[in-house]
Amino acid sequence: MSRASKTPLAPDLRDCDERTVRAWTESMAVTPLGGGCYRVDTDDDTYTVDVPGHRCTCPDYRYRGTNCKHRRRVAIEITQGRLPAPGQRRADCAVCGHESFVPETDAVPLCADCRLADGDxxxxxxxxxxxxxxxxxxxxxxxxxxxxxxxxxxxxxxxxxxxxxxxxxxxxxxxxxxxxxxxxxxxxxxxxxxxxxxxxxxx
Structure with missing residues (x-):
């Protein structure tokens, strides 16, 4: 059996700009609100990130139009599977009971392994x-x-x-x-x- 290669989970922050470094390293709590929006709690304040709208309520975005650390943090957590992507919600599968991300519009939450959809x-x-x-x-x-x-x-x-x-x-x-x-x-x-x-x- 071949041995897995060693690789870091985070990027080399020495090659990243300041906002990306902050997105990876600062303490933030991200909560899905539905509709592609997420609440981001920081040590200083609370902001709302609208992923489909590419917006954030923080001053850095409102006044500078930048891809702020809050938007980057939400993107990181979605990519790592820590948060549901826009159009999804976290729920226990109605069949197997495992917690997973399911479409927001599904009346019956079913994980990918148990999901039966129209046309299957x-x-x-x-x-x-x-x-x-x-x-x-x-x-x-x-x-x-x-x-x-x-x-x-x-x-x-x-x-x-x-x-x-x-x-x-x-x-x-x-x-x-x-x-x-x-x-x-x-x-x-x-x-x-x-x-x-x-x-x-x-x-």
Missing amino acids: VAVDRETADTLVVRRVHPDRADEYVIEATGASVAEHDTNEAYPADDLVVEAVYLGDQLRNDDPRVYAFPYSRLRQVEDAELVD
């Missing part, structure tokens, strides 16, 4: 049928009532082997998706579906 292809573990995901519903399988039967997803006889507290995935059969403009949407317990990897689709 999945396979039904019971029938091996191929499905196209429409969305992950926030209701549990024992809460989501199937309109046609009046019973919950958990009560459906083919779902007995799956947890009643599974999230519900709404999906359509691939054949129906290809043949019909308005295919019927079915509801499945999350763990009944296996997401198909891109490599499988190529094969």
Whole structure:
């Protein structure tokens, strides 16, 4: 097994300008506010950095228009994975429970390993049928009532082997998706579906 090479995590600050050095070395606390904005608390004051707008409320930016140390600090922490990037929020995954960064607009927080999104292809573990995901519903399988039967997803006889507290995935059969403009949407317990990897689709 080859030995990993030694490398520093921080840049060589001797080659950096003064604002970059301060961004790396000064004590700051950065808090996501949503919408791509972050609060930066320093020893002297509190400022707001707007990443999409490329702005900061500090005097250095307002009067000089510079890429201030606060904007640089936010960029450093996002790049290092310490903060969610604009458009993301920190949340516990609704499936595995691991803390991760998820899209701000997702009603159901799912980490990258558990995420099923509109258009993803999945396979039904019971029938091996191929499905196209429409969305992950926030209701549990024992809460989501199937309109046609009046019973919950958990009560459906083919779902007995799956947890009643599974999230519900709404999906359509691939054949129906290809043949019909308005295919019927079915509801499945999350763990009944296996997401198909891109490599499988190529094969």
